[in-house]
Amino acid sequence: MSNLRLYDKPECPFCWKIRLALFELGVDIERIDSADPATRAQWQALTPRKTVPVLVRDERVIYESNVILEYLQDLTGQLLPKAPDARAQARLINAYSDGVIGTGLREVIFEKRGNPQAHWNMERIKRGSTQFEAALGYLADQLGDKTFFTDSYSLPECALTARFGLAEAYGVEIPERFENLRAWFSQMKARESYPATAPKHSIN
Numbered sequence: 001m002s003n004l005r006l007y008d009k010p011e012c013p014f015c016w017k018i019r020l021a022l023f024e025l026g027v028d029i030e031r032i033d034s035a036d037p038a039t040r041a042q043w044q045a046l047t048p049r050k051t052v053p054v055l056v057r058d059e060r061v062i063y064e065s066n067v068i069l070e071y072l073q074d075l076t077g078q079l080l081p082k083a084p085d086a087r088a089q090a091r092l093i094n095a096y097s098d099g100v101i102g103t104g105l106r107e108v109i110f111e112k113r114g115n116p117q118a119h120w121n122m123e124r125i126k127r128g129s130t131q132f133e134a135a136l137g138y139l140a141d142q143l144g145d146k147t148f149f150t151d152s153y154s155l156p157e158c159a160l161t162a163r164f165g166l167a168e169a170y171g172v173e174i175p176e177r178f179e180n181l182r183a184w185f186s187q188m189k190a191r192e193s194y195p196a197t198a199p200k201h202s203i204n
């Protein structure tokens with residue numbers, strides 16, 4: 001695939017899911033850290049949303065992580081299962097990861113990242129962790145005893161691996177009662193794509 005550039009932020013869950021997708025697809029990219037003051041104006045000029053990830057392929061600029069994922073699917077045919085029902089399921093879990101799983105986690109991460117430990121608002125952290133845990137039941141039911149959320153590595157694996165990875169880095173565990181989710185996450189971490197794409201700094 002020709003000339004791909006990704007503006008991203010190591011700890012951004014939307015960016016991480018794109019890095020996972022690209023790695024799993026075996027696609028080489030030039031990665032540019034969006035926090036670098038030298039490139040900030042450059043990528044911000046590319047997107048009206050002023051958010052990363054931003055993917056540039058030759059002259060084409062794509063922002064919004066889910067549009068990027070669909071674009072990668074269109075280019076490769078390998079990010080979504082074949083059957084319409086399974087494709088819908090993959091998209092639903094991806095949306096759930098963005099919209100529901102991310103909500104509680106954000107509270108924990110923003111609180112821990114934004115403040116010295118001595119000043120952490122433990123109530124906010126507890127509230128966020130509880131919300132995260134409460135959202136896991138649905139995922140556990142959807143996964144059941146399968147290896148993947150659909151019949152192959154797909155959008156849910158990219159999206160949730162990034163979310164669970166950030167959760168773990170910020171001290172939020174998947175409770176033991178969700179044994180299947182824990183086993184699934186262990187499998188995801190054992191793939192080459194995990195260490196190759198995980199943020200390498202700034203997680204406390």
Ligand SMILES: N[C@@H](CCC(=O)N[C@@H](CS)C(=O)NCC(=O)O)C(=O)O
Nearest residue numbers: 012013014050051052053064065066
């Ligand atoms: N809906 C967007 C959300 C992306 C987003 O919120 N990105 C955050 C980082 S996690 C961002 O770029 N914030 C502005 C900044 O970092 O300057 C997507 O899926 O791409």
